[in-house]
Amino acid sequence: MLPGHRRSRSPGALARGLAVLTAASAALVAGPGVQQAHAASPCPGRVADSVSFPTGELRVYRGGGKVCAVTVARNPGPRRAMSVSLQTRGGRAVVDAGRFGRHAGPVTVHPLGRCVRATGSVSGVTRSTGWILC
Template structure:
């Protein structure tokens, strides 16, 4: 085999390996992008049919409700309320998530609610994040 053929074979194998690793890396990144909340995740509140994930960045709090089993349209809701302000809510029949909803909480406590189908989460009071 000539050196040019070996170089092309090595380049082809490198490209195939990189494509394979990219295929493995994308699903985790796709799930992170699916939440659409910026900042760092500060809490997760699991319940029977899903999870409410809460993120925080520069005084803003963001929340999404994710179903345990995604893909089928089902009723989902997420609600976020900073102390002294009105709640911000997203509700409807979704496949993958309800939200994101964002409020400027500053240092205030928040009240969080979420639900998928018949399962519900309610913080049952003000919590500090």
């Protein structure tokens, strides 16, 4: 403690401090905002490619020897038909399809030096990357 300063021991000071901390915590957790817009990605690594379309966006990530893909709805909310698939050249596609409110996926493959193709769909609108990361 610095000379000349007194430590406040009043219950009011403690209550005010607790109220400030509670308000700050609530602001971080509250509804859609900047923090949620930049939420952590469901896939590890960096974005290698993305394809935007009217109802959503297909994102492909690359890192740690893996390629990962996710389809994100443009307007999260009610569940609707969504899918994401990721395929290495010469291999079978890994697919996540169903009715989702926010995103389909993630799906992951180990490309082992081969090209990959990702396809995403939201509400019947489908887009693909073509063969990438060759």
